[in-house]
Amino acid sequence: DGADSNDDGSSGAFGAAIERGEDVPLLTGDGQYTDDISLPGTTHLAIRRSDHAHARLESVDTSAAEAMDGVVAVFTGEDVVESGVPNTIPTAWDLPGLVQPQYRMLATDKVRHEGTAVAAVVAETPHAAHDALERISVEYEPLEHVTDPVEAVERDVPPVHDEAEDNVAFDFELGDSDATDEAFADADRVTSVDLRQPRIIPNAMEPRAALADWEETTEKLRLWMTSQNPHLHRMLLSAGTLGLPENRIQVIAPEVGGGFGSKIYHYPDEAVTAWCSMQLGRPVKWQATRSESYLTDCHGRDHVTTGEIALDDDGTIRGVRVETHAGLGAQLSQFGTATPSYLYATILSGQYAIPAIHCRVVGAFTNTTPVDAYRGAGRAEGIYVIERLVDVGARELEMDPAELRRRNLIQPDEFPFETAAALVYDSGEYERAMDVALEHVDYDELRERQDELREEGRYLGIGVANFVESAGLSPSGLAGDLGAQAGGWESSIVRFDSTGSVTILAGTADQGQGHRTTYAQIAAEELGLSVDDIDVVEGDTDRIPQGMGTYGSRSASVGGGSIARGAREVREKARRIAAHQLETPVDDLEFEDGEFHVTGAPDRSLHIQTIAHEAYLGHDLPEGMDPGLEETNFYDPENFTYPFGTHVAVVEVEPETGEIEIERYVAVDDCGEIINPMIVEGQVHGGIAQGIGAALYEGAAYDDEGHLETRRMDEYAVPHSTQLPEFETDSTVTPSPHNPIGVKGVGESATIAATPTMVSAVVDALEPFDVDHLDMPITPESVWRATEGDR
Ligand code: MCN
Known part of the structure; x- marks a missing residue:
């Protein structure tokens, strides 16, 4: 109502x-943030992490570290095992045939990615704890490693986990493959794109932290932590990890300085903090360094995809077929299985009435930081694929990309609309939002200007992307049917x-x-x-x-x-x-x-x-x-909400230097009834910045040794405000019938939209150079290389 x-x-x-x-x-x-809180007698935890991507753990000698001044105790994976706690970091989303290897607080047999927690030092001061880390001697027998999700499955490499010899954690399919084959056979044209979505490091302003206080007399654990979901953390910590009933654990999330998904998860580090306090009967605090965050906060994305689109000459989309290898990292994070499967494949219809869709996702273990949901999770990856496909389809048909989009939009009277990718969209006026966005930039005139500038050897690019997103996963029964181990x-x-x-x-x-x-x-x-x-x-x-x-x-x-x-x-x-x-x-x-x-x-x-x-x-x-x-x-709402909108970017690309200048960025979002327009605008601004970041700047890189190369702020590029244009925002309002206040979510919308918008704009600018696609991040170097032959 x-x-x-x-x-x-x-x-x-x-x-x-x-x-x-x-x-x-x-x-x-x-x-008050977690690190601001101090209790009398607080000790400090530092974690020794593996510097190998893949190695057998031969021995961990803690004696020298234990002898250092100020060191209270040093613990290894064996100590945790001996304490008798369940010692499991559980997944929270099951999939058919999912391989679920053991995931412990501290490693005992092998290290599977650089940054794996190997030993824990508790000391009277943070400095003493960090100094002592150096004195722990760890012997490894290095093993061959793999960081790429396709290579992990296709190359003959030692498996990350013995339970998954081929490194396949799951092989997921969604949609009707026969109907899709038929649509492809009947269509006038088929075109495809190969694309990679690199790993994103979440970069919350406040690195993760925990302060644990085990009270022996009452046998109660109080845990302050940087959490997006304290109750979920309580649930995951209790039975599976520490063996405590929920009523013996109080989880407190004080102020939390950003998360973008990275503070949803149940990591070994906070659990070790709690366990150390239980061993020592003293408060224990752990504060991640920035590099530790880069190395251990779950990364996002990491997809390698082939997408195909079947079209008729009049622009009707007949079908979409997608095959993706999704890197999961070395361990299954709680929702790392849901993100590249249900959250991804189900959104591949985008805003379009596509009669046949089939998607296969191979989830691969690699010797890298675990991957899980990052702002836009799954939906961002899916919308990127469909929007790239529509753009390459428009090139194939020599049709204006906005026009091809328009011809396939789901119409307002078709809601609730059941897509071929198994979602039922609640409500939408897609064409209205698209019109508003195109009017903002005066689209037709802009295309004329683009032609004129090309005559002068200047390369203007116009990127248009439509998005729809499934927000607020519910109802619980549906989530449960799909494998969730939590409610909606x-x-x-x-x-x-x-x-x-x-x-x-x-x-x-x-x-x-x-x-x-x-x-x-x-x-x-x-x-x-x-x-x-x-x-x-x-x-x-x-x-x-x-x-x-x-x-x-x-x-x-x-x-x-x-x-x-x-x-x-x-x-x-x-x-x-x-x-x-x-x-x-x-x-x-x-x-x-x-x-x-x-x-x-x-x-x-x-x-x-x-x-x-x-x-x-x-x-x-x-x-x-x-x-x-x-x-x-x-x-427990009856279903998701489906925010949507259209974003438009105007860029000028300089082929000689590869430089990309963003002239304008227009975002039209529809998040249903708006509770607070200023807050919604703020969410859109932040989201655009992160979406542009992914398109042009960000991306985690691993070197040949499997070391994370981008482990500091000066090595991993997030956009500075000076690299971003003034954002022009507008909205339409289409209430959701799925909740009593008619709202739809907005927290991820702009991130989902901005990435395909930017890529579309740069690739559009390079049309005269026959560039159909460039992988992210699109750097000056990649532009320069792509246009090299034509210069
Ligand atoms: N809102 C509104 N009207 C609407 C919809 C939302 O006024 N129609 C308001 C909400 O009341 C809320 C804000 O906008 O204050 C975002 O609401 P919502 O879309 O429901 O998202 P959540 O509050 O559940 O936040 C999660 C979302 C996600 S998934 C990521 S990732 C993300 C994001 O929010 N991470 C963020 N925005 C972030 N913003 C900041 N500052 N820091 C993060 O880590």
């Missing part, structure tokens, strides 16, 4: 460009206190998205209050009983949906109290600006904040009603 269900008591908070309430403490240094629901508590102010306790966990502001806006709208009356608490499993967390652009739709439902229940309880005290039937009450008043008698009224006070006094409540004014809500 969309946001207009709030007609009853509307306060105007929903939809307002309210400044982020969380920013003042963050900007003035009042925000979210939970919250909406609680009035006796002074009439409200606290929302939410199971999601912000890392910069602005939940404190937008959640307050949702509740203020429902309760007729000001956002200043509302406090939002996230990130503490002892205060917030249950939750799933923040990833997959789910917080607004699933978390916000839960809050709206809870607030409505609270409002209805307050209405019954008001009716009782005003001695009028419930149906005779209207609700406006926080006030219940009798229809036709505005002076017979009670404010919801007064009712809250009455609810806690409990002196005069309706017969049989319990005191208090709060609701706990579990919300």
Whole structure:
């Protein structure tokens, strides 16, 4: 029923460009991050990591390190095994035929990627701990390694895991291969593209950290950590890793400085921190260095793909066929299996009505950092493939790429639309968003300018990409059917206190998205209050009983949906109290600006904040009603939401130097009803920057020894603000019918859109040089090489 269900008591908070309430403490240094927290007697953990990509672990001698001043203890993988804890880092997503090798906190038999945790030093100071790392002597028997997902499967190399001799973790198929073969046979033309999507390093501003405090007397573990999902961390740590019931673990995510996916996962490091505290009975803190983050935070992407598109001469897309090798890294991270399978293959229809789609994904173990979801996860990779295919298809047909897109768009009256890739899109007005974007740049005129400039030997490129995204994976039953070991629901508590102010306790966990502001806006709208009356608490499993967390652009739709439902229940309880005290039937009450008043008698009224006070006094409540004014809500939406939009980039490419200048960047996004336009715009800005980063600058590289070459900020290029243009943003609003407030997610949209947009723009500029595709990152060197023969 969309946001207009709030007609009853509307306060105007929903939809307002309210400044982020969380920013003042963050900007003035009042925000507490994990590393800011200190407990009496805190010790410090440093982790010795393998410098081999693949090697048998012969011996680990810790004696010299143990003898150093300030060292409290040094532990090896054998010590963890001997402690008797379950010692498993579990996956959280099963797939048919999935090979699930053992994944331990500290290595015992082999190291499988550079950076594998081998030993742990606990010392009185961080410096003492880091110094002692050098004194641990580790003997390795090096093994041949492999870092490329295709080579891992096709070359004869020692397997990363004995359980998967061919390095294949899974072989996944989606779609109807016979129908796709038929479509290809019937189509007028078939064209294809080979592409690589390099590994991306997430680069959250705050590296991962943990502070563990095991209290021996109560046998309770308190763990502060950089988490996007404290409840999920509690669940994964409890039974599988530490052998503790959930009620003995409190996970607290204080302020978290960015995640982009990398802080979803259950890594060995935080688990080792907790385990060390349990061994020593003292608080233990671990703070990753930047290089440690580069080496151990799950990377994103790593796809090698062949895509084919079958077209009729009039531009009708008849079918799409995709084969991808997805690098999983050396171990299965929690959602590392879901990302390149269900999140990827299911989105390959993009915004288009494509009757036949088939996708095969081979998930390969390699001797590299594990790969998992990074902003856009799976959907970014999938949209990149379909948008590249549409561009090469347009070249094949000599048709304008925007026109080819337009001819295949799903039309507004076709929703809910079931794609050949097994999703049911909720709602969309794709052509409208595309028109808005093209109008912004005056597309037809721009094409004319492009022709004119080419005459002068200048190469303007116009990139257009359409995207749709599946956000907020739900319902839980569907997630379970697909292999998820977690739910798709979210939970919250909406609680009035006796002074009439409200606290929302939410199971999601912000890392910069602005939940404190937008959640307050949702509740203020429902309760007729000001956002200043509302406090939002996230990130503490002892205060917030249950939750799933923040990833997959789910917080607004699933978390916000839960809050709206809870607030409505609270409002209805307050209405019954008001009716009782005003001695009028419930149906005779209207609700406006926080006030219940009798229809036709505005002076017979009670404010919801007064009712809250009455609810806690409990002196005069309706017969049989319990005191208090709060609701706990579990919300499991009926399906995903499907944000969409069109982005356009205008670039000028200088073939002599390979330099790429971004002239304009226009983003038109549709995330349904907008809770806060300023926050949405911020999300779009950040997303574009990361999408452009992937297209032009970023990419992890491994050398011949299997060492990560890009392990520092001066070796791994993220775009600087000076390399980015002014972003021009706009939006259309198509409410989602899948949640009570009509919102769709927005946290990943722009990253998904910006990458194909940029590649499309650069390749478009190079059309006179017959360049059909360039792999990312498109550097000046790659442009220069691609145009070399023609210069
Ligand atoms: N919002 C809104 N109106 C909408 C949709 C969203 O006002 N129609 C607001 C939300 O209320 C929220 C923000 O926009 O404040 C993002 O909402 P949503 O799309 O639900 O995404 P999540 O809050 O679940 O955040 C996850 C998403 C993901 S998956 C990644 S990755 C990402 C991203 O958010 N990582 C981020 N944005 C990030 N932003 C920052 N600053 N740091 C990260 O690590």
